[in-house]
Amino acid sequence: MNCKAIISELADYLDEALDPILRASIEEHLGKCKDCRIVVDTTKRTIEIFCNSEPAPLPLTIRQRLHEALAKRLRRVRA
Amino acid sequence: MSSPKLDPVESRALPSQVVKADEPILVAAAQNGDISAFETLVGRYERKIFRLTQNITQNREDAEDAMQEAFLKAFEHLREFQGNSRFYTWLVRIAVNQALMKLRKRRPNVVSLDEEVDTGEDMMPREVEDWGPSPEQRYEQTELSGILSNVIGELDPPFRVVFQLRDIEELSTEETAEALGLSVPAVKSRLLRARLKLRQKLNQYFRQGANS
Numbered sequence: 001m002n003c004k005a006i007i008s009e010l011a012d013y014l015d016e017a018l019d020p021i022l023r024a025s026i027e028e029h030l031g032k033c034k035d036c037r038i039v040v041d042t043t044k045r046t047i048e049i050f051c052n053s054e055p056a057p058l059p060l061t062i063r064q065r066l067h068e069a070l071a072k073r074l075r076r077v078r079a
Numbered sequence: 080m081s082s083p084k085l086d087p088v089e090s091r092a093l094p095s096q097v098v099k100a101d102e103p104i105l106v107a108a109a110q111n112g113d114i115s116a117f118e119t120l121v122g123r124y125e126r127k128i129f130r131l132t133q134n135i136t137q138n139r140e141d142a143e144d145a146m147q148e149a150f151l152k153a154f155e156h157l158r159e160f161q162g163n164s165r166f167y168t169w170l171v172r173i174a175v176n177q178a179l180m181k182l183r184k185r186r187p188n189v190v191s192l193d194e195e196v197d198t199g200e201d202m203m204p205r206e207v208e209d210w211g212p213s214p215e216q217r218y219e220q221t222e223l224s225g226i227l228s229n230v231i232g233e234l235d236p237p238f239r240v241v242f243q244l245r246d247i248e249e250l251s252t253e254e255t256a257e258a259l260g261l262s263v264p265a266v267k268s269r270l271l272r273a274r275l276k277l278r279q280k281l282n283q284y285f286r287q288g289a290n291s
Contacts, residue, residue: 011271055130
């Protein structure tokens, strides 16, 4: 297992979609290669930072227009 | 989390698989004509759907239109929702379609999401620097939101959309493939590239000493 192979398996490794033998082989390499450890760690954090980020509040005007459009459609349904 | 030592990746249930307890009740009520139940669902997801359409279209006006159309379409087709997936996943698929239509209309020359994307690019990361503990906490919430929005906007659409669905909306790889009409290997390939590109872009903000 070399650094290039680690990168090509990275997505499946982070998603825990690898078979145990391949996973163990990757972890053996990570135990010896600091650069790969950093790449794996920072890629994992990249996903977590995006995943954990809260969406910004909806701007008031956009929210108003959305609910007006919905109300208009809902009124038509009720009629 | 401060050391570069790799902790085993914790297994986690995807939020797309975790249903809020009252969601099926709200959906069933909305399907039976309870308008306030539908409005509750809209209020629950409007921020996330707007972020999704904004990230895909990279245009505020298009994002607003796509979001509105997504909610209106969801309401119109609510009775077709079978409950085989989470309501939010169903809604995301509708919103993605609306956002992609806007993107294609505004940028007809944009690479088709269906096309093979270049796979000849060397993916080996060149900047390998530790980020230190909780690098995102060095930024205010609004500043961080801006950084994330900017870096994802710099990705080409085929990568941006896959990352958005898979890692932000947390659809499974199979759900992402189905929503975009792509094969599972294509989703995996694009996801890997998107993650590595974003890691590289965030490196300038999060490497140790970047904001000191």
